[in-house]
Amino acid sequence: MLKKLFKSISFSPSFLSVKTHLERGEGFLLELNNSSARALFLSVLFQEISRPIAVVCQNEESAEAFYSDCLSLLGGRVFNFPDYRKDTSSVPGFVSRNRVVFTQSFNTLLSEKSGVFISSTGAIKCLTVSPKTHDEDSLLCVVGTEVSMGLVIDKLTLWKYERVDHSHSPNTFACRGGILDVFPLYAKYPIRIEYFGNKIDSIRTYNPTTQLSSKKHSRFHLRPPVVHRNTQQSALSDSLSLYCTYVLYITESGVSFLSGENKIDVYVEPLSFEGLSSSVQQKGVDRIFSQFSVGSVFLFNPLGKLFPRRDEMVEIPTSLRHGFSLPSLGVACFAVRGKKAWVQKPLVGVDSNKQYERISSLVDLTWGDFLVHIDYGVGVYRGLETVGTDGAQEENIKIEYAGGDSVFVPISRFNRVHKYIGAGGGAPKIARLGSGVWEKQKILTKKNAEEVVDHLVNIYQARSQPRGFRYIKNNSLMQKLEDSFPFQETVGQLGAIKDINNDLDKKNPMDRLVYGDVGFGKTEVALRAAMRVVLSGKITFFLSPTTVLSDQHYITCKNRLGALGVNVELLSRFRTKKEQALILERLHNKKIDVLVGTHRILSDDVSTENLGLLIVDEEHRFGVKHKEHIRRLKNRVDVLTLTATPIPRTLQQSLVGIRDTSKIETPPQNRLSILTEVVSFNWSYIKKPIQKEIDRGGQVYFLHNDIQTLPFLLEKIGSYFPMARVAVGHGQMPSKQLEKTILSFFDGGVDILICTTIIESGLDVPNANTIIINNAQKFGLSQLYQIRGRVGRGERQAFCFLCVPAGAALLPEAYQRLKAIEYYSDLGSGYQIAMKDLEIRGAGNLFGYEQSGQIS
Known part of the structure; x- marks a missing residue:
């Protein structure tokens, strides 16, 4: 290589x-x-x-x-x-x-x-x-040595570190009892130094959002700031x-x-294969070999099945910005770029630092943590104490309750204590011993659990009825669909496809949740399932929460499935009433195989007589009434749900096994993490990343979720960038005008799209790699994650700027959300975002209308 x-x-x-x-x-x-x-x-x-x-x-x-x-x-x-x-x-x-x-x-x-x-x-x-000063001022902390906490705190204070209650952002530290948390500016993860007297007992890294300890270290260098005026x-x-x-x-x-x-x-000739067909590429390769007598060709960022092979070629699984030929060296390097210019790795390793330990031992507890005792309720961890008489002493966990009362739990009964999580909205209420409140809460919880079980029984009874038919196995058309996929399937995709096929082989209907990061290939998995259903003589509904996303899914289905003779149609407000009537008539006459649409396809005038599969993209974006329509359909057909960040209720259903799940974790090979930054809004700063993106030939999203002030922004941005093509897109625009604007942005006819959250899901524009999110503090965590996912879908470095009003004081919940979205910027972070959302908001009612709540 x-x-x-x-x-x-x-x-x-x-x-x-x-x-x-x-x-x-x-x-x-x-x-x-x-x-x-x-x-x-x-x-x-x-x-x-x-x-x-x-x-x-x-x-x-x-x-x-x-x-x-x-x-x-x-x-x-x-x-x-x-x-x-x-x-x-x-x-x-x-x-x-x-x-x-x-x-x-x-x-x-x-x-x-x-x-x-x-x-x-x-x-x-x-x-x-x-x-010299940097070296002299550094402080080496080694496990087993004496470095007083006071000395470390004095150093951090001198270095202008901010003392906080919990250290979860760079340049801060927190002190609780014998534990010192420090988040150095130069470290990817903060460190936790645990003391026994003045001696360092342990050093660990920890997750700044969950505060859970992870990797152990024998030593750590605390270094002064790079910029220090003193x-x-x-x-x-x-x-x-x-x-x-x-x-x-x-x-x-x-x-x-x-x-x-x-x-x-050194003579060099530029080479470019962007947008060329396989046959033209082959001619290009031959020309390079014959004209320049090149002995070796190195293919960066290969096109997998689409690129013709030669013995002289060497594939290199990485990317370069520009291709070139060095005739005097006998070397040519092809930098294949563009929408389809990537293949996925067969397997991608997971950063070991991201696999945080579950709470399984005392080392995971820190002084002041909230604990739940199964018999006494929520209390506060106050360390370990030795209890008993001489010869019969045993270490106990001390839990403090309201009023100053305490309970001592022997280590041997540690399994009756759990760490509290999912408290969205602040600290939990501490229980008072002897009040009987905890017992009443347990009785109420048990009653609610019984109702959940009854509901589950009803659901499974309704879905336990056999389909009455069997889906056919793979045939030549399915093979053609697989061959037409321009990329190599990832391990995650293959696993999800296998899970779905196993479900379709069973007698009972499928109800599977597939979740994976934006751009990780969930749509392709859905297309494979839809094709199998269509080949078996059944209809597939592809349901999306927005007209824009439905339009994109329609284009994808039309290109991939329509080319194989599958009849694909779109039912949304992008269709006139006359067009909708014709579509409904064709559906009734079984002349449509795949119907893509918004909640319009849930209407009573839409025939579901021959429906076999319901694909639901981002179910959490639908309203309560629409979800009830979806639920009624689910009782009769196979269901496949796609999401990048499952909402707390959906995530909890998967965690407790109520829904079958498949997780796609493997990113495209040359995909880069999105560089995310929280900034104070001012035009002098915001203009720079916009200009930078335009200068490199890219496109920009400017998300401002206030329709009334969009015209002002259009005029403002237009004056700053007179040579750029600027457009506005929002949900209250006439359908045809909105469709024209979005399609123009798809095709590169718009440089800057000023928009609302209508672009939140589904837009796939690889050339758009900068997004400005104004008033980011007003958005939910999963929503921010979805919006950020509109960029970074190609091989270029993408940027996301989360703007908050200058001088604004952020609420604790908003601050926590922004810290989480900034921290979880690595590829494949959707699941961690959902887990954090579960912690902040609670799990919600697993089956009812409520969207938030707590798990007891």
Whole structure:
């Protein structure tokens, strides 16, 4: 793979010349006018010399592009320094991403770790603490040694850390009894230091949103902030010169070292295969081989089944921004990009730091935690105490209740105590011993549980009746559908498809929930199920909560299923009354196989006589009455529910086994996490990411959920970006006008879409990779997650800016939601978001109308 490519470069005369000049300390200019080719040369150079290299680019944009390519080639050995001085919109309790990344890279640099350190001509002027001061002020904490908590707190206070009740954001710390929580700016996860007297008893990382401990550490370095006015400062350029063996500069024409008197010219020809058909691609490959006598072709970001193979080709499962040919080296690199320019990994590992331990032992309890004793109710954990007489002593958990009364629970009966979770709305009410309230709550809970069981029995009785027919197995048309899928199915997709087919093989109707992150391939899973149902002579309804999402599903079904002879129709307000009447008539006459639509297909005039499968996308977005219609349909047909973030009730149903579930966890291979930042709204700051996205040829969502003020925003944004194509989209627009606007955005005819939450679900525009969410504090957690998922659906780095009013004081619940959405930015975080939502809001009524509540 990459080794072969690196080897091809490393033996070339031009590379050997670069390496020789560098090792001799002789200046050179490598004339290479392709940015990805430069990244390749420097990556091979680093691989060969294994010493720290600093690379200074002309501006922030070129530094970001260079970092992206080097990251694909070298992985975690590349670090960047964004210019943190450009941060002008900070929110109390949140730290800008630029400052976090800069700090992490700076600490890596000073640790003398070998790597490629990338910055811009602006970033190298940023002031930092001097390396000497940074080293002298650092504090090493080692398990088993004495480092008093007071000393650590004094250091943190000097470094301007904020003392809080619970440390769940960078630059904060919290102290509770013998436990000190610290969230350093340079660390991905905060740390928990547990003391026994003045001796450090344990050091662990923990989840800042759940506060649960995870990985153990034997030592941890507490380091001073990179920017600290009370200490000696120096420019970043000084540290780069001190800690990097070589400092290289990226110029317009190539790569420069020192004076650049020795010129090394490498001819490069750009290559692009975007949007070309397989046959044209084949001709392109042949041309490269014949015209340039290229010996090896390296395919970055391969197109799987669509790309013709040759023996000389080597597939590399990563991406580059630009393709190029180096005829003198006998190498061509294809950077295949575009909507279909990715394949998924066969299996993606899970970050071990994200697998937090369940509460299974005393180490998971911290002083002040809320506990529930099965006999006495909710109390507060007050540590361990030894109880008993000499010779018969035993350690006990001390739980404090209202009025100061306490209960001591022997360790041997630890199974009667559980950690409290799901308290949305603040701390739980502490029980009072002897009041009888807890017993009454248990009786009421038992009664409610019995009602739930009765409801379950009724549901399963209704669904236990056999279908009366069997779905056919795979045939040639199903095989054609599978072959037409342009990507390699992920492990998660294959698992979900297998689960659904097993359900359809059974005699009783299916009721399965499939959840996975946005863009992880749930729709393809649904299409496979719909095809099998249609081939068996039954109709499929594909139900979506919005007209926009229904329209997108209709286009997908029409393209994938319609090409195989399946009759697909759309029933929504995008259809006129006359068109709707014709569709209903065709449905009644069994001339429609798949009907896609909004809640309109739940109306009484829609025939369900031959209905076999009901696919429901994002069920939680429907109203109460529509859910009741869905429930009545569910009793008679197979049901497949799709969601990215199951609501608390749906999630709880899956957790307790009421619904069969399939989870798709595998992301597309070259998909990047969305960089998420909470910012204070001001136009001078917001204009920058919008301009940046437009400059790289992308599109922008500007979400403002107030229809009355949308015209003002249209005028404002239009004046700031006169060359951009700006449009407005919201649910109260005439249907045809809204459809025209959305389709124009799909096709790239609109650069900036000012919109409401109508875009929340389903829009798939890979070229849109920046979203501004105004008044983000007003949205729910799952809603924010869905909205953020409109970007980052291609291979480009995507950005999400959660804007709050300048100077506004956030409510605790809003702050918690924003911290969660900022923290859970990794791919596949939908399940964690749903779990956090379950904790904040409660589980709700499992079967009734209520949307929130608590689990006892």
